[in-house]
Amino acid sequence: MPIEAVVFDIGNVLIEWQPERYYDAVIGEDRRRAMFAEVDLHGMNDLVDQGQHFTDTIYGWADKYPQWRDEIRMWHDKWIELATPEIPHSVRLQRALRAKGISVFALTNFGVQNFEYATTVYPFLNEFDRLYVSGRMQTVKPHVPIYKKVEVDCGLAPEALLFTDDRIDNIETAQARGWQTHHFEGPQGWADRLVAEGLLTREEAR
Structure with a gap:
């Protein structure tokens, strides 16, 4: 047909969508690996993709992991730098x-x-x-x-x-x-x- x-x-x-690349450049590969091992950031993003609110979802996720709060918020605050x-x-x-x-x-x-x-x-x-x-x-x-x-x-x-x-x-x-x-x-x-x-x-x- x-x-x-x-x-x-x-x-x-x-x-290009390479969040790991962004975090490697900003916080270093070792810290990025540690954060991604502890925090399911791609799972968080899946919730946004399913229709949950972008800001509320990411900021809420950040509040659950105070040791990574600032880094998780980057997924929102610096999002366009992840998608580039x-x-x-x-x-x-x-x-x-x-x-x-x-x-x-x-x-x-x-x-x-x-x-x-x-x-x-x-x-x-x-x-x-x-x-x-x-x-x-x-x-x-x-x-x-x-x-x-x-x-x-x-x-x-x-x-x-x-x-x-x-x-x-x-x-x-x-x-x-x-x-x-x-x-x-x-x-x-x-x-x-x-x-x-x-x-x-x-x-x-x-």
Whole structure:
């Protein structure tokens, strides 16, 4: 079946998301490892992605671990420094697809408030034809309901969707539902896939 829409993940596809890298630079790798071993920061972030309030969740988490209070609050106060930089080649691919009239969607695990903030920093986040943000939908990848909601909302057959994501568990759920998929390991591989599918020319995918 021909591809009718291309679906982008955002974290580590359009924007680098490497919290450990930020903390290594700010507090040092040894302290970062100790904090992450004691505090489930990714679990905290999962709650935000599920729709819990960005500030309330992180500040509440920080209060539970007074020895790491200031460092945990950085996840909120310095959040944009954790979610940086953009991946320019991926952004060019997003825009090249739309310039050809191909529908481009986002399907992302992202909180409500921090996504709104991100759109003020990264204009391309406002350039999707359809935007599926887990915090708004209150369900996250790789669980089936978020994929079902995308299918119902866009009205396209699963086989007509080409989805890229850096996490293999997210890809596997999409595959099980019949979506066409690409495991994102870098923008050049994604560009090559778009060319191979006939969606972009080699020049357009540069």
